[in-house]
Amino acid sequence: MLDVHAALKKYWGYDTFRPMQERIVECLMQGSDVAVIMPTGGGKSLCYQLPALALGKTVVVISPLIALMQDQVAQLADMGIPAAVINSSQSNEDQRATMRAAEQGAFRLLYISPERLARADTAAWLRRLPLAFFAIDEAHCISEWGHEFRPEYRQLSSLRLHFPDMPIAAFTASATRRVRQDILDQLRLRTPQKFIASFHRANLRYVVRQCDKQSHARLLLAGLRAYKGESVIVYAPTVATVEETVDSLADRGIAAVPYHGQMENADRRRNQERWMNDEVRVLVGTVAFGLGINKPGVRAVIHMALPKSIEQYYQEAGRAGRDGLPADCVLLWRPKDAGLLAYFIEKLQDPAERERAWQRYHTVRGFAESDRCRHLQVCQHFGQTPKWERCEMCDVCGNSPAWVTAPVEEERPKKKGKKTAASKAAAPKPVVAVKPAAPVKTGAAKPAVTAPAPRIAVPPPPDAELLELFKEWRRETAKRASVPAYVVLSDAALEDLCRKKPANLRELLSVSGIGERKAELYGRGIFAVFETFAKGARAAAQKAVQISPAEETLRLIAEGKSFEEIAAIRERKVETVVNMVADLVEKGRLKFQVEWVGEANLDTIQEVIARLGSQWLKPLREALPAEITYEQIRLAVAFARSREEQ
Numbered sequence: 001m002l003d004v005h006a007a008l009k010k011y012w013g014y015d016t017f018r019p020m021q022e023r024i025v026e027c028l029m030q031g032s033d034v035a036v037i038m039p040t041g042g043g044k045s046l047c048y049q050l051p052a053l054a055l056g057k058t059v060v061v062i063s064p065l066i067a068l069m070q071d072q073v074a075q076l077a078d079m080g081i082p083a084a085v086i087n088s089s090q091s092n093e094d095q096r097a098t099m100r101a102a103e104q105g106a107f108r109l110l111y112i113s114p115e116r117l118a119r120a121d122t123a124a125w126l127r128r129l130p131l132a133f134f135a136i137d138e139a140h141c142i143s144e145w146g147h148e149f150r151p152e153y154r155q156l157s158s159l160r161l162h163f164p165d166m167p168i169a170a171f172t173a174s175a176t177r178r179v180r181q182d183i184l185d186q187l188r189l190r191t192p193q194k195f196i197a198s199f200h201r202a203n204l205r206y207v208v209r210q211c212d213k214q215s216h217a218r219l220l221l222a223g224l225r226a227y228k229g230e231s232v233i234v235y236a237p238t239v240a241t242v243e244e245t246v247d248s249l250a251d252r253g254i255a256a257v258p259y260h261g262q263m264e265n266a267d268r269r270r271n272q273e274r275w276m277n278d279e280v281r282v283l284v285g286t287v288a289f290g291l292g293i294n295k296p297g298v299r300a301v302i303h304m305a306l307p308k309s310i311e312q313y314y315q316e317a318g319r320a321g322r323d324g325l326p327a328d329c330v331l332l333w334r335p336k337d338a339g340l341l342a343y344f345i346e347k348l349q350d351p352a353e354r355e356r357a358w359q360r361y362h363t364v365r366g367f368a369e370s371d372r373c374r375h376l377q378v379c380q381h382f383g384q385t386p387k388w389e390r391c392e393m394c395d396v397c398g399n400s401p402a403w404v405t406a407p408v409e410e411e412r413p414k415k416k417g418k419k420t421a422a423s424k425a426a427a428p429k430p431v432v433a434v435k436p437a438a439p440v441k442t443g444a445a446k447p448a449v450t451a452p453a454p455r456i457a458v459p460p461p462p463d464a465e466l467l468e469l470f471k472e473w474r475r476e477t478a479k480r481a482s483v484p485a486y487v488v489l490s491d492a493a494l495e496d497l498c499r500k501k502p503a504n505l506r507e508l509l510s511v512s513g514i515g516e517r518k519a520e521l522y523g524r525g526i527f528a529v530f531e532t533f534a535k536g537a538r539a540a541a542q543k544a545v546q547i548s549p550a551e552e553t554l555r556l557i558a559e560g561k562s563f564e565e566i567a568a569i570r571e572r573k574v575e576t577v578v579n580m581v582a583d584l585v586e587k588g589r590l591k592f593q594v595e596w597v598g599e600a601n602l603d604t605i606q607e608v609i610a611r612l613g614s615q616w617l618k619p620l621r622e623a624l625p626a627e628i629t630y631e632q633i634r635l636a637v638a639f640a641r642s643r644e645e646q
Contacts, residue, residue, distance in 0.1 A: 002053060002054040002056075003054075004022070004025055004026075004029075004050060004051075004054050007050060007053055007054055008050065009515065010515050010516050011053065011079045011080060011081060011515045011516070011517065012046065012050075012079065012513070012515055013493070013509070013511065013512060013513045013514040013515040013518065014512060014513070015512070018042065018043045019042075019197070020036075020038065020042075020195050020197060021043055021046060021047055023193075023195065024036055024047040024193075024195055025047060025050050025051050025054075027193045028047070028048065028051040028132075028133060028167065028169055029051050029054060029055060031133075031167050032167060032191075032192070032193050033167050033168050033169070033189040033190050033191070033192040033193070034167075034169045034170070034189075034192055034193045034194075034195065035139075035169075035170045035180065035183060035184060035189060035192045035193075035194050035195070036169070036170065036171045036172075036195045037172060037173075037174075037175055037180065037194075037195070037196045037197060038171070038173060038195070038197045039173055039174075039197055039199065039201060039318055040173045040315060040318035040319055040322065041294075041296070041318065041319075041322035042173075042197055044137075044171045044173070045072065045137075047169075047171070048061065048109075048133075048135035048169055048171070049076065049081070049108075049109060051132065051133075052081075052108040052109050052132055053081055053108050055132045056108075057105070057108075057130045057131060057132035058102065058105065058107055058108060058109070058110055058129050058130055058131055058132060059108065059109050059110070059131075059132050059133055059134070059135055060110050060112060060126065060129075060131065060134050060135070061109055061110065061111045061112070061134075061135045061137060062112060062113070062114050062117055062134065062135070062136050062137065062156065063111055063112075063113065063137040063138065064113065064114065064137070064138050064141060064150065064153075064291070065291055066085075066087045066088070066089055066113070067265070067269070068291050069085045069087065069111035069113075070085055071483075071484055071487065072109075072111065073085045073109075073111060074483045074484070074487045075487050076108075076109060078483070078487050078488065078517070078518065078521065079515060079517050079518065080515075080516070080517030081108055081109070082106060082107045082108055082109075083107055083108060083109040083110070083111070084098050084101070084102065084106075084107045084109075084110055084111070085098075085110075085111040085112070086098050086099065086110070086111070086112050086116060087111075087112070087113055087116070088113075099125060102129055103125075103128045103129060105129070105130045110129075113152075114150070114152040114153050114155060114156060115152050117155070117156065117159075118152060118155040118158075123158075123162040123163075126162075126163075127162075127163075131163070131166055132167075133166060133167035133168065133169055134159055134163070134166060134167070134168045134169065135169045135171065136156060136168065136169065136170045136171065136187065137171055138171075138172060138291070139170035139171055139172040139175070139183050139187075140172040140174060140175045140179055140183065140311070141153040142154060142156060142157075142182070142183055142186045142187065143175070143178075143179040143182035143183060143186070144182070144352070144353070144356065145176070145178050145179050145182055145356060146175065146179045146182075146311070147174075147308065147309040147311040147312050147360060148311075148312075149353075154186065156186070156187060157186050157187065157188065159187065159188075160187065160188040168187055168189055170183050170184075170187055170189065170192075173315055173318065174311045174314050174315050174382070175311075175382070176311070176381065176382055176383060177382075177383040180194075180196075180383075198379075198384065199314070199378055199379045199382045199384050200375055200378075200379050200384070200386065200391075200451065201318060201321070201375075202375075202391070202393065202451065202452075202453075203321045203324055203325060203326050203327060203393075204317065204318070204320060204321050204326075204327055204328075204329050204393065205326065205327070205328045205329065205393045205394060205399060205400075205401070206317070206329050206331075206374035206375060206378075206393070206394040206395070207328065207329070207330045207331070207394065207395040207400050207401065207404055208330075208331045208333070208367075208368050208374065208395060209330070209331070209332050209333070209395070209404055210333060210334070210335070210368070210369075211332050211333065211334055212334065213334070216304070216332055216334055217248070219332055219403070219404065220234070220245075220302065220304065220332060221249070221252060221254075222403045222406075223300065223302055223330060223401075223403050223404075224249065224254050224256075224282060224302075225254070225403075226401065226402070226403040227281075227299055227300050227328075228281075229281065230281060230297075230299035230300065231275070231278065231281050231295060231297055231298045231299060232281060232282050232283075232298065232299065232300045232301070232302065233283050233285065233289070233290075233298060233300075233301045233302070233316075233319060233320070234256070234282060234283070234284040234285070234301075234302045234303075234304060235285060235286070235287070235289075235301065235302070235303045235304060235305075235307075235316055236284055236285070236286060236304045236305070237286070237304065237305035237337065237340060238286070238340075239260045239261070239262050239286060239573060240573060240575050240576055240579070241304065241305075242258045242259070242260050242284050242285060242286055243258055243260075243572045243573060243576040244576055244579055244580070245284045245304070246258045246284050246549075247549035247550070247572075247576070247580060249282065249284075250547075250548060250549050251548050251549060251550050254282060255280050255281070255282065256280065256282035256283065256284050257271035257274055257275055257280050257282070257283055257284070258271060258283075258284055258285070259271050259272060259283055259284070259285035259286070259288065259289040260285060260286040260288055260289075261286065261288040262573070263571075267571065268288075269484075271283070272289075272293075272484075273478075273484055273485065275295075276293075276295055276484060276485055276486055277471065277474070277475050277478075277485045278471060279475075287307075287312065287316070290315070290316060290319055293319060294322075294486050294490060295319075295322070295486070295491065296322045296323035296490065296491050296492050297322075297323050297325075297491050298319055298320045298321065298322065298327060299320065299321070299327050299328065300320060300327060300328040300329070300330065301316060301317050301319055301320040301327075301328075301329050301330075302330045302331075302332065303316070303317070303329075303330070303331040303332065303333070304332055304333075305332075305333055305334070305337040305340070306331070306333045306337040306338065306341060306364060306365065306368060307331075307364060308341060308344075308357070308360060308361065308364065309360040309361075309363070309364055310360070310363055310364050310367055310377075310378065310381045311360075313331070313364065313367075314378055314382075317329035323491075323492060328401055330401070330404065331368065333368055338361075338365060341361050342361070344357075345357040345358055345361060363381065367381075370396075371396055372396060373389060373390050373391050373394060373396050373397055374391070374394035374395070374396055375391035375393060375394055375451065376388070376389065376390075376391065386451065387449060388448075388449045388450055388451040388452075389448040389449050389450075390448045390449070390450045390451065391450075391451045392450055392451065392453075393451075459495075459496075459499065460499060462494075462495045462498035462499050463498055465533075465538055465539070466498045466533055467494060467495060467498045468538075468539040469529055469532075469533055469537065469538060469539045470494050470497065470498060470526075470529055471485075471494065471539065472539040472540065473525060473526075473529050474488050474489055474494065477522065477525065488522065489513065489514070489518070489522070490513050492512065492513060493511060493512060493513030493514060496511050496512045496513065497511050497514070497526065501530065502526075505519060505523060508523055508526065508527075549570070549580065550580065550584060550589070552570065553566060553570070553577065553580050553581065553584070554584065554589070554590060556569060556570075557581070557590065563577050563578055563581070563596075563631075574631065575630075575631065578631040578634055578635065579634065581596075581635065581638075582634045582635050582637070582638035583638070585635070585638040585639060585642050586638045586641045586642050586645070588642060588645065592635070592638070592639040592642065596632075596635050597632045597635050597636050598632070601628050601632055601636075602636055602639075604624065604625070604628065605620070605624060605628065605632070605633060605636040605637075606636065606640065608620055608623050608624055609636070609637065609640050611623075614637045614640045614641055614644070617630070617633060617634065617637060620633055620637070621633060
């Protein structure tokens with residue numbers, strides 16, 4: 001059995017544990033069941049990886065995502081820790097070879113999916129392994145009351161039946177009291193040691209703003225310009241919104257990459273890598289983006305719509321500021337978001353599931369519209385009762401970024417004769433105002449208790465040119481090894497490396513995040529970078545080829561390409577292409593072509609527009625025959641609006 005402190009330094013390159021990690025490791029090594037609730041970025045994976053290494057046996061990790069499992073195995077291999085994954089993406093022969101090696105005790109960690117564990121033959125095979133314990137990652141997926149319930153996770157309750165004496169460890173970043181109890185009940189944990197970290201992320205500033213269509217777009221643009229040069233995640237509610245947002249930003253000179261579940265795996269991975277490597281600073285994604293992402297220096301997470309639950313918002317917003325430094329979590333929502341959420345809720349077939357979804361909806365809607373401290377609301381939602389009433393790090397407590405409250409100028413003049421209050425350049429009003437203290441009849445008002453200020457130790461900034469040169473080296477090293485860049489070295493490790501500038505192997509091992517294996521693998525390359533930097537070498541400028549999506553679409557239409565062909569060329573959905581074409585028609589940059597809709601269909605749509613107007617598409621959709629598509633309606637409406645403009 002290895003000494004855990006020695007292993008922490010040797011393999012992970014860390015001198016000390018984070019809060020609670022050491023106690024969790026000790027419990028697992030003593031054979032106890034544990035339940036761990038630890039925020040995103042708290043270091044959950046080390047809590048089961050280190051005991052596996054120290055015990056010299058195999059820990060079976062049940063994880064929901066193939067890509068996440070593969071990345072963790074690659075990271076462990078890079079640290080010199082034998083690990084493997086068994087999943088459907090492998091050939092049968094590869095799976096059999098891994099299973100044979102596992103029986104011989106070749107791996108300290110073995111990653112499998114809940115579906116694999118549910119197979120009748122899996123339990124019998126696992127009994128032949130030298131097991132230490134089972135680790136359940138994303139354990140909230142087991143609860144019907146959780147925000148990401150997955151029925152296949154319910155089958156994990158069979159673990160106690162098949163392995164009555166084997167310890168089980170459950171890990172999640174977000175779970176309410178009810179979900180926590182459900183996890184304990186479903187997994188049948190026996191007198192488990194419970195570790196629940198504080199849900200108060202004091203370095204994060206929560207800001208919520210209700211918008212209309214115009215202010216929504218302008219505020220997003222203002223926000224991304226305010227964080228220029230910083231890493232930002234933008235969460236969008238639908239695939240179409242992701243693609244349209246990326247195109248809209250590109251037309252305004254802001255490079256962004258999309259990420260959603262309908263993309264090819266290779267395209268998703270490439271875009272994620274470009275963002276992780278700082279080649280592109282802005283990533284626009286759906287809820288499909290986030291699990292397992294280890295990027296400490298994200299300075300802002302911007303939500304473009306109401307999330308479906310507080311848990312989802314907390315988990316996604318929590319991907320900001322994982323380095324412990326100040327970061328912003330901004331929710332820009334519109335009343336129509338509520339309609340979209342309601343639409344999806346009503347699509348649920350199970351009445352109980354639909355009722356739970358409505359409860360989550362009312363809670364998150366209340367969070368957005370409440371005039372109570374946002375950090376306080378989050379903590380109380382998860383069952384934590386702080387002793388303070390004000391955080392001083394949210395809009396309700398009077399703390400908002402300047403770009404949220406500053407006047408935002410229109411991008412272009414409004415249409416003549418249609419001036420509205422929304423078109424004026426006055427400063428947008430916050431969704432809620434900070435309520436003044438209630439008057440007290442006698443005596444002085446008792447001040448609200450304020451949360452203690454976070455102790456943020458801001459390290460000195462590393463040499464920017466040296467850091468960029470090391471990022472270039474990391475990109476090239478990762479590309480040769482066919483692994484994500486963060487597998488080679490994390491951002492935090494690179495920054496510490498640039499601050500300490502080690503001159504020998506002993507000093508290199510003092511860099512946080514560089515253990516003996518990484519020093520052996522990359523030491524020669526690291527010292528070579530220092531040497532070339534001293535001789536004047538600098539990173540090559542990252543030249544982002546910025547092609548305007550609008551200009552590219554105009555060119556392809558001029559070449560006679562169909563909407564389907566343009567969608568394939570631009571790697572977009574047809575709906576996204578149609579919306580861009582319609583926007584170009586409305587702006588007078590593209591001539592409407594009757595063949596896009598068909599003459600008969602156009603006449604039918606125009607008759608309904610004459611009666612109902614062209615402001616809203618939903619009444620038109622309901623009044624028109626089913627054979628007329630949404631895309632045809634959208635194009636005909638754009639034609640009508642362009643004629644109104646003229």
